[in-house]
Structures are given as C-alpha cells and as structure tokens.
Amino acid sequence: NITESKRFSKFDSARLIDADKAHYMHGYHVFDDHREQGSLTIVDGEGAHIQDAEGQRYLDAVGGMWCTNIGLGREEMVEAIADQTRRLAYSNSFCDMANDRAIELSEKLAELAPGDLNRVFLTTGGSTAVDTAIRLVHFYQNCRGKPEKKQVITRINAYHGSTYLTMSLGGKQADRPPEFDFLSDGIHHLSCPYPYREAQGRSEAEFLEALVAEFEARIAEVGAERIGAFLAEPIMGSGGVIIPPEGYHRRMWEVCRRHDILYISDEVVTSFGRLGHFFASEDEFGVIPDIITTAKGLTSGYQPLGACIFSERLWEVIAEPGTGRCFSHGFTYSGHPVACAAALKNIEIIEREALLPRAREVGRYFEERLATLAELPIVGEVRAKCFMACVEFVADKATRELFPEELNIGEWVHLRAERRGLLVRPIVHLNVMSPAVTLTHQEVDFIVDVLRDSILETVEDLRAAGHW
Ligand code: PMP
Numbered sequence: 001n002i003t004e005s006k007r008f009s010k011f012d013s014a015r016l017i018d019a020d021k022a023h024y025m026h027g028y029h030v031f032d033d034h035r036e037q038g039s040l041t042i043v044d045g046e047g048a049h050i051q052d053a054e055g056q057r058y059l060d061a062v063g064g065m066w067c068t069n070i071g072l073g074r075e076e077m078v079e080a081i082a083d084q085t086r087r088l089a090y091s092n093s094f095c096d097m098a099n100d101r102a103i104e105l106s107e108k109l110a111e112l113a114p115g116d117l118n119r120v121f122l123t124t125g126g127s128t129a130v131d132t133a134i135r136l137v138h139f140y141q142n143c144r145g146k147p148e149k150k151q152v153i154t155r156i157n158a159y160h161g162s163t164y165l166t167m168s169l170g171g172k173q174a175d176r177p178p179e180f181d182f183l184s185d186g187i188h189h190l191s192c193p194y195p196y197r198e199a200q201g202r203s204e205a206e207f208l209e210a211l212v213a214e215f216e217a218r219i220a221e222v223g224a225e226r227i228g229a230f231l232a233e234p235i236m237g238s239g240g241v242i243i244p245p246e247g248y249h250r251r252m253w254e255v256c257r258r259h260d261i262l263y264i265s266d267e268v269v270t271s272f273g274r275l276g277h278f279f280a281s282e283d284e285f286g287v288i289p290d291i292i293t294t295a296k297g298l299t300s301g302y303q304p305l306g307a308c309i310f311s312e313r314l315w316e317v318i319a320e321p322g323t324g325r326c327f328s329h330g331f332t333y334s335g336h337p338v339a340c341a342a343a344l345k346n347i348e349i350i351e352r353e354a355l356l357p358r359a360r361e362v363g364r365y366f367e368e369r370l371a372t373l374a375e376l377p378i379v380g381e382v383r384a385k386c387f388m389a390c391v392e393f394v395a396d397k398a399t400r401e402l403f404p405e406e407l408n409i410g411e412w413v414h415l416r417a418e419r420r421g422l423l424v425r426p427i428v429h430l431n432v433m434s435p436a437v438t439l440t441h442q443e444v445d446f447i448v449d450v451l452r453d454s455i456l457e458t459v460e461d462l463r464a465a466g467h468w
Pocket of ligand 1: 128161162
C-alpha cells in the first residue's frame with residue numbers, strides 16, 4: 001500500500017542504527033537487547049502499513065501504539081496540520097488565554113462525550129490526562145469540604161501511564177522492576193477481571209459477583225468516606241486486552257454511585273473508533289462516568305494530545321462563583337493549536353467517512369477470523385473486541401500452564417510474523433493487536449493468515465528446540 005516513491009532509499013540504515021545505539025533511550029528501553037540488536041527503525045507509513053529504513057514493509061497490527069486509528073499518511077491531515085502551523089503554531093492556554101482551535105475542540109468533545117461531561121481540560125497525552133483526572137478529584141474533594149476523601153481504587157494489570165503518579169496507579173507487575181520506586185499511599189488495587197485466568201472454574205456470573213463483592217469489601221475496609229475515585233480502563237489494554245465479564249463496569253459504577261465514589265473511565269485506548277464508538281463507556285458498557293480520559297485516537301497519532309473530560313456536577317463544585325479559586329494546573333502544550341487542529345480534522349474524517357459503523361462491521365469480522373486461531377496447539381485464548389485483540393499462548397491448553405517467562409513465547413511468534421510482513425506486539429506470553437480501524441477485510445485476512453502460519457512455525461521450532 002505504501003507509495004512506490006522509494007523515499008526510504010535516502011535512509012542510511014547502518015548509520016541510523018549506530019546513532020540510535022549511541023544516543024537514543026527509548027520508552028521501555030531494554031538495555032541489553034538494544035545494545036545487541038538495535039531497533040526496527042520505521043521511516044514511512046500509509047494507511048495500516050509502515051516501512052523500515054531498509055525498505056521492508058509491514059502491516060502494522062499494533063496501530064503504532066493503539067493510536068493510528070484513521071491510518072497513516074492522510075493528505076487531509078497533513079494539510080490541516082500545515083495550515084494551522086502557518087496560521088498559528090503556538091499560543092498558550094493559561095489563565096485568560098485561549099486559541100480558537102482549543103475552544104472548538106473542547107466544544108466538540110463535550111458534544112461527543114456521554115451525559116453531562118461538558119467540561120474539557122486538554123493535555124499532552126494519556127498520562128497527563130490521567131494525572132489531571134486525579135488532581136481534579138483531589139481539588140474537587142477539597143472544594144466540597146471532604147479532604148479525607150481522596151484515595152483511589154484501581155486494578156491489578158491496569159495501565160494508566162508513565163508519570164510517577166500514573167505508573168503507581170497501574171497494576172502491571174512487569175512495570176514494577178525493583179530499580180523503580182512507586183507511590184503506595186492512598187492507592188488500592190482490586191483483582192483483575194480476567195475470566196480466563198481468574199474465574200477459576202466459576203461461571204462468568206459467579207466471577208462477576210465475586211469481583212463486585214471484593215470492591216464492596218475494600219470500600220468497607222478503607223471507608224467510603226476516604227475513597228475519592230475508582231479508575232478503570234473499559235477493556236484493559238497493555239495489561240493484556242482483558243475483557244471483563246458482561247455487566248462488570250455497570251455493576252462497579254453502581255457501587256461507586258452508592259458510596260459517592262467518582263468513576264473515572266480511562267478511555268485513552270478505547271475511544272475514537274477502537275471499539276467502534278467515539279467513547280465506549282456508555283455505548284458499549286452502559287456507564288456514564290464522572291470523568292473520561294482520552295488521547296491516542298483523539299488525533300490518530302498525528303499529533304500528541306490528550307483530554308480529561310468531566311461532568312457539570314464536578315464543575316459546579318470547583319467553579320463555585322465568588323470563591324476566587326484557581327485550578328493551578330496546566331501544561332505549556334495544553335490546548336496546542338496544531339494538535340487541536342489535527343484532532344478536529346481526525347473527528348471530521350471519522351464522521352464524514354462513517355468510520356464508526358464500518359469499524360463495528362469489520363471489527364466483528366476481525367473477531368470472527370481471529371477466533372479460528374483458538375484451535376491451534378499453543379493458543380490458550382483469543383480475546384477480541386472490535387479492534388482490540390490478543391492471542392494468549394500456553395504450554396498446555398488443558399491446564400492453561402504458561403511457557404517459562406524467559407522463553408518469551410510472544411516474541412517467538414512476533415519474530416516469525418515480522419519476517420512475513422506483519423507486526424504484532426509481544427507482551428511475554430501474549431501477542432496484542434490494535435490496528436487502524438480502517439482495516440479492510442483483506443487486511444484482516446492477511447493478519448489472521450500470517451498469525452496462523454507464524455504460530456504453526458513456532459510450534460515446529462519449539463519442538464525442534466526441545467521446549468515443547
Ligand atoms: N492510559 C491507558 C489506558 C493507556 O493505554 C496509556 C498508554 N498506552 C496511557 C494511559 C498513557 O498514555 P500516554 O502514553 O499517551 O501518556
């Protein structure tokens with residue numbers, strides 16, 4: 001799909017590899033691997049496809065990082081970004097300053113968000129949106145005279161970002177190496193609503209009851225008067241595409257209502273088409289949160305941007321007239337006009353091309369086709385909801401026993417898929433996928449066919465190496 005411009009020929013990949021090793025520390029930098037193997041350096045992209053510095057093409061089933069929702073290389077996006085840069089590349093959004101694009105985007109997000117979530121704080125990405133949400137909860141509780149009510153309940157396996165606070169809210173063991181420190185005061189982790197591994201023989205309904213009971217018990221233990229908010233991704237993303245039992249969010253939300261606990265839905269991944277809706281909280285899970293955080297698909301990755309969208313109910317408390325209060329929180333690039341212009345054009349494209357119903361339709365096909373992989377020998381479970389998907393590998397399908405972690409089974413399949421022109425994201429024993437939501441049926445077929453071949457080749461290689 002990438003234009004035959006041979007643009008990649010200008011890249012000196014050997015030089016890039018050396019400079020990368022000499023200077024560039026990546027997110028989640030694995031020092032030994034990077035030193036030995038360097039990086040896959042991407043230089044070009046169009047639609048769901050990307051190309052590396054040596055001219056090799058891939059279908060990017062990772063979708064950048066859950067973010068390239070409308071696909072790469074859209075001329076209209078380039079124009080919108082260029083036009084805005086020419087007209088006004090930057091203007092600050094502090095105190096009484098604003099720019100037209102930030103205002104227009106806030107108005108649009110208020111229109112798209114559920115319920116009375118009409119108030120928008122723009123950030124630089126997902127982590128800063130979640131960080132803002134927690135600061136907002138604390139501000140709100142202080143304003144309403146409940147300074148004790150600030151603790152936050154999250155979940156094991158959750159991912160909410162990479163700032164000090166948001167990483168502490170996260171619950172992935174792999175993100176907690178001993179060299180890093182974490183905040184623990186006022187943060188509580190509930191069980192992961194992970195039917196395949198945690199239901200342990202109980203029916204989905206019984207498992208759900210246990211999860212709700214655990215939440216109630218934790219509230220009783222900590223005291224509702226000390227808990228400010230419950231924070232949850234509708235479907236856990238990097239925690240392994242964990243799709244909770246039917247009705248889970250609705251039940252957790254009802255518990256929150258009963259105990260005056262704010263419900264924060266972290267839709268950094270699940271919004272802007274990934275699950276076939278602008279926001280999944282209400283449309284897919286029947287919940288109207290108090291706060292929604294979003295980023296990624298908000299601009300489809302064309303510009304860094306995030307948002308914390310919250311209810312009139314909170315606004316009325318924090319903005320009470322005559323108090324002289326200031327919400328002393330803001331980033332230099334909050335409401336960045338070029339990022340906001342990209343988001344507005346992205347939303348316009350999603351609406352004009354009716355990408356949401358299309359994503360739901362092709363997403364269902366993706367779910368069905370992926371499900372056929374469940375019959376393969378080392379596949380324990382295939383989990384997919386629209387364009388969030390994951391294959392979980394096991395050494396024993398009956399006992400669900402995992403391969404030893406050092407074997408890095410996800411990486412085995414990933415490398416074999418990469419050689420066939422497909423990128424998936426290996427996370428220990430998982431292959432995670434979140435491709436562009438504009439995927440065609442043929443591209444879905446390509447992903448599933450390549451995965452099947454790569455898994456079967458992995459099985460043979462595991463046998464040959466005596467691992468299986
Ligand atoms: N929340 C969720 C659910 C995420 O998946 C991520 C990023 N993967 C973040 C927050 C953090 O977003 P960012 O990397 O843009 O800061």
